[in-house]
Amino acid sequence: MPDANGEAGELALRIQVQEAAFDTAAELAQLVRPGQSGAQASFTGFVRDFGDAREVCAITLEHYPGMTEAALHDIAQDAARRWPLHAVSIVHRTGRLALGEAIVFVGVTSAHRRAAFAACEFIMDMLKTRAPFWKKEHCADGSAQWVAARHGDTEAAHRWQQAPDAP
Amino acid sequence: MKLRILYFASLHETLGCDAETIDPPPNITTLGALRQWLAGRGGPWQVLAERDDLRMARNQKVARPDSRLDDGDEIAFFPPVTGG
Numbered sequence: 001m002p003d004a005n006g007e008a009g010e011l012a013l014r015i016q017v018q019e020a021a022f023d024t025a026a027e028l029a030q031l032v033r034p035g036q037s038g039a040q041a042s043f044t045g046f047v048r049d050f051g052d053a054r055e056v057c058a059i060t061l062e063h064y065p066g067m068t069e070a071a072l073h074d075i076a077q078d079a080a081r082r083w084p085l086h087a088v089s090i091v092h093r094t095g096r097l098a099l100g101e102a103i104v105f106v107g108v109t110s111a112h113r114r115a116a117f118a119a120c121e122f123i124m125d126m127l128k129t130r131a132p133f134w135k136k137e138h139c140a141d142g143s144a145q146w147v148a149a150r151h152g153d154t155e156a157a158h159r160w161q162q163a164p165d166a167p
Numbered sequence: 168m169k170l171r172i173l174y175f176a177s178l179h180e181t182l183g184c185d186a187e188t189i190d191p192p193p194n195i196t197t198l199g200a201l202r203q204w205l206a207g208r209g210g211p212w213q214v215l216a217e218r219d220d221l222r223m224a225r226n227q228k229v230a231r232p233d234s235r236l237d238d239g240d241e242i243a244f245f246p247p248v249t250g251g
Contacts, residue, residue, distance in 0.1 A: 062176050104250070129248065134246065
């Protein structure tokens with residue numbers, strides 16, 4: 001497959017796995033290449049109160065240090081081979097997160113919106129099925145349970161194999 | 168042959184173990200054979216044979232049961248991922 005970055009220049013890649021909260025505005029600002037980036041798309045995921053359990057009050061995210069960063073790097077590079085991207089940023093938190101806190105940020109910039117939208121969705125679909133993170137939900141009554149993988153996430157990842165550039 | 172083995176998420180809770188270093192018998196040469204051998208410890212370890220959704224990694228890359236084992240490998244067993 002030809003390297004789509006040929007016309008977009010060198011890819012700026014930022015992969016962060018961290019316990020600390022992140023600043024979405026700062027993440028967005030550092031993605032833009034002034035004058036070249038015509039489009040930016042991003043996704044931010046938050047802790048919600050309805051998961052496998054009801055009345056979730058917090059989650060704990062476990063991961064596989066080393067493999068996690070490598071998997072996110074591979075996913076970003078796969079996206080950059082499919083679309084002409086200027087920058088990709090993936091920030092994922094670990095440890096205990098309270099209800100409403102941001103878990104994950106994915107941002108991409110490109111010359112055009114279609115590539116930016118598609119690459120952002122592709123990265124999230126791949127992250128959900130390939131990056132070694134595991135979520136445990138904590139409820140107000142003190143109970144806790146590991147979240148089960150969703151069949152829909154696997155299907156979402158598979159559609160990209162069938163249709164190379166669009167879901 | 169020394170192997171470092173890691174267990175993640177619900178698996179490490181079930182097993183009561185998140186990491187160990189082992190020296191398996193010489194007839195254990197593949198990842199699949201290692202998994203069956205570990206399951207043979209019985210008790211909670213049978214989960215390695217019973218749960219067919221478990222994933223395996225060798226040196227931090229997803230690997231298949233027929234992957235050959237080498238001295239010093241880092242092996243991981245884990246449930247399907249649920250990040251994002």
